Amino acid sequence: MLDAVALRARLNAVRERIAAAASRAGRDPSSVRLVAVSKTFPTDYIRIAYDEGQRDFGENKVQEALTKIAALEDLAINWHLLGHLQSNKAKKAAAGFSAVHSVDDAGLLKKLDASAREVGRKLDVFIQVDLAGEATKFGAPRESVQPMLEAAATCDAAHVVGLMLLPPAVEDPQSARPYFAALRVLRDELVASGAPAGMLSQLSMGMSHDFEVAIEEGATVVRIGTAIFGYR
Numbered sequence: 038m039l040d041a042v043a044l045r046a047r048l049n050a051v052r053e054r055i056a057a058a059a060s061r062a063g064r065d066p067s068s069v070r071l072v073a074v075s076k077t078f079p080t081d082y083i084r085i086a087y088d089e090g091q092r093d094f095g096e097n098k099v100q101e102a103l104t105k106i107a108a109l110e111d112l113a114i115n116w117h118l119l120g121h122l123q124s125n126k127a128k129k130a131a132a133g134f135s136a137v138h139s140v141d142d143a144g145l146l147k148k149l150d151a152s153a154r155e156v157g158r159k160l161d162v163f164i165q166v167d168l169a170g171e172a173t174k175f176g177a178p179r180e181s182v183q184p185m186l187e188a189a190a191t192c193d194a195a196h197v198v199g200l201m202l203l204p205p206a207v208e209d210p211q212s213a214r215p216y217f218a219a220l221r222v223l224r225d226e227l228v229a230s231g232a233p234a235g236m237l238s239q240l241s242m243g244m245s246h247d248f249e250v251a252i253e254e255g256a257t258v259v260r261i262g263t264a265i266f267g268y269r
């Protein structure tokens with residue numbers, strides 16, 4: 038059963054941990070944005086977090102999200118799509134979301150740009166990078182990022198704002214650290230080689246079990262579900 042008091046307490050505990058991790062890393066806590074991952078949870082949960090000041094929510098599936106977006110139309114929510122997007126759903130995604138974190142090829146990027154233009158919206162895009170070379174996972178190989186940034190330069194409704202990482206699932210958050218660090222290094226190398234810094238200012242990395250490590254390694258967006266809403 039939904040326990041609003043407990044949900045609010047968990048959200049605020051996560052906020053405090055984010056701020057503490059940022060301070061430890063010598064960073065301004067306001068440089069880290071929390072996306073509350075509400076996938077599988079009903080809209081009552083989202084309303085409670087919203088009442089507590091949360092504005093960014095993450096969903097994994099377009100259809101599930103669209104139902105929630107319609108039910109919560111009265112709220113000023115920024116919806117983030119985190120899961121894999123099939124290009125035939127680009128238009129629906131562009132109409133509902135303000136950010137897509139899972140763009141992993143130039144064709145999908147162009148499709149999203151065209152869709153966003155068509156529905157008269159702006160869309161923030163993160164390029165999801167696969168640094169582990171996991172054949173089963175989504176994400177662009179590192180050598181594809183540069184060509185995607187070139188494609189992004191010709192987009193006008195979809196704006197690439199940074200990179201996203203979903204590291205291999207590991208028990209110990211410290212084992213994810215090399216992946217987080219590698220995403221930051223990749224970003225720095227791309228900027229050093231002349232890629233537009235404005236397209237690379239954000240790093241979306243870190244989930245419930247490892248967000249503090251991600252923040253220490255430079256995350257500007259953390260995507261947290263379980264630690265706020267409970268187990269799915």
Ligand SMILES: *Cc1c(COP(=O)(O)O)cnc(C)c1O
Nearest residue numbers: 074097119244245260261262263
């Ligand atoms: C589900 C999900 C999250 C949140 O995971 P938790 O472990 O519940 O915090 C973050 N990012 C992506 C891409 C997800 O699919």
